[in-house]
Amino acid sequence: MTELQNIAKKLFDDGSINLLIGYSNNENGGTSAIFIDNSADIDKLIYNENCHQNLMVYFQKPEVKKFGKLAFVVSLPGLKSVLEIASENQIKDGDAYFIAIDKDGNPSLLQDFHQIEDFITNNQTKPPMGLLKLMEKINNMTREERWQYWTDEFSKCIKCYACRSVCPLCYCTQCITDINIPQWISTESSPIGNLDWHIARAMHLAGRCIGCGECMKACPVDIPLALLTANLNKSIAIHFGDEPGMKADYKYPLSHYKLEDKENFIR
Amino acid sequence: MSEFEPKIVAFVCNWCTYAGADLAGTSRIKYAQNVRIVRFPCTGRIDFMLLLKAFEEGADGIIVSGCHPADCHYTSGNYHARRRWMVFKDLLDFIGIDSRRIVFSWVSAAEGAKWAHLVNDTVSEIRNLGPMKEYKNLENVSSNKIGELIND
Secondary structure (H helix, E strand, O other): OOHHHHHHHHHHOOOOOOEEEEEEEEEEEEEEEEEEEOOOHHHHOOOOOOOOOOOHHHOOOHHHHHOOOOEEEEEEEHHHHHHHHHHHHOOOOOEEEEEEEOOOOOEEEOOOOOHHHHHHOOOOOOOHHHHHHHHHHHHHHHHHHHHHHHHHHOOHHHHHOOOOOOOOOOOOOOHHHHHEEOOOOOOOHHHHHHHHHHHHHHHHHHOOOOOOOHHHHHOOOOOOHHHHHHHHHHHHHHHHOOOOOOOOOOOHHHHOOOOOOOOOOOO | OOOOOOEEEEEEEEEOHHHHHHHHHHHOOOOOEEEEEEEEOOHHHHHHHHHHHHHHHHOOEEEEEOOOOOHHHHOHHHHHHHHHHHHHHHHHHHHOOHHHHHHEEEEOOHHHHHHHHHHHHEEEEEEEEOOOHHHHHHHHHHHHHHHHHHHH
C-alpha cells in the first residue's frame, strides 16, 4: 500500500469520510477521477504526473454533496481552488479533508484553511513558460493582429462548454449562457456567439481564476483559453494588487473597491 | 457619398448623467444627434454584456457615464463600475476590440455643458475611426462558413 492509500484507508477506518475523490488508472492508459465510497476500492487510488484534473470541480455537485463527509486528492491548483471557493462562502473550514500532494509527489493530510495557506506558500510553482511567452507575444501584436488571432481561435469553438464543465469556479446553478430571457449569448457556435461566450466566461472568472489551466487542457479544439483569464488576473494584480487562491479571506476585487483606485481613461 | 454618421449608444445613470443630459436640453445647448441614450439606475448596473450587445446591434461607439466618485446615489455603485471598466478595458485590448470606441466619463447633474462636449467629442472621434467593421465582418464570416459547409 502506498502512503496515499494509507492516509485514505485511515480516513475510512475512522469513519471520518463517506466519499473520497481521487485518481485511478483508466482503461485508455490515462488517469481519471475515481469516486471511492468504501475502503475496499482504495487499492485503485494512485497519483502520478498524469493526474492533472482539478478534482475540486466535483465539490459543488449535488450528487457528491449528498455523501456528506468528503475527502479530495488535490495538488497545488486544487488547493488554490479550495481557498477561492472558501472566500466565496461555498466551503467552510472542516467541511472536507484534503490529501495534498506536494511538489515532490508526497501526500499529506490537510484539513483547515491555515494549513492549506501554508502549504500553498511553501509549494509555489512558476506558471508554465509557454503560456507566458504566448501572452507576451499577443500583447506585443498590433490591435488588428490581436483581433485576427482571437477571431481565428474562437472560430474553432464548437460550444461544447467543456471549459465550463471542468472549471471548479464555474458553479452557478444557471449559467448566463443558458439563460434565454434575455438571450445574452447566442447559443449557436457562430463567431459572435463564440466571442460573447469567451468574453463573458473570462470576465466572470476575472480575479477568481486560480490558473489551473484545466479549461485549456479540456478544450477539444485547443483554444488557449487560460490566456484570457491569466491576462485579466495580471491586470487585476497591477491595478488592485490582488491574487486569487492565496487566502481563504480573499476579497473578490470586482465586488470591493477602494476610494483611491486609479485609472487614466475616465473623462 | 454622404459623410459617415456614427451611431452612438450612451449608457447613463439616472441620477447624474441623465439629469445632466436633461440640463443640456433645458439649457438649449445644441449637440450632435448621433447619440441614443439608455437610462440605468446606476453605473453599477451597467453590465459589460450590454456594451457587447450594443456593438452587435450596430453601434459604432459607446458612451458610459455616471456620477463622479463620491457622488453616487447608492454610495458605491460608481466605484464598483470603475473597477469593472478598468478590468474590462484591459480584456478588450487583449482581444483586440478597439477600446477607443468606448468612452467612459463622469458627468454630474450640473454638467449639461460637459455632456454636450462629451457627445460632440465622441462623435468626432468615432467619425475619424470610421464604422465599427469588426463585428459586421464577423456576421459575414458566420454566413460564409455556413455556406461553405452546405456546399461541401
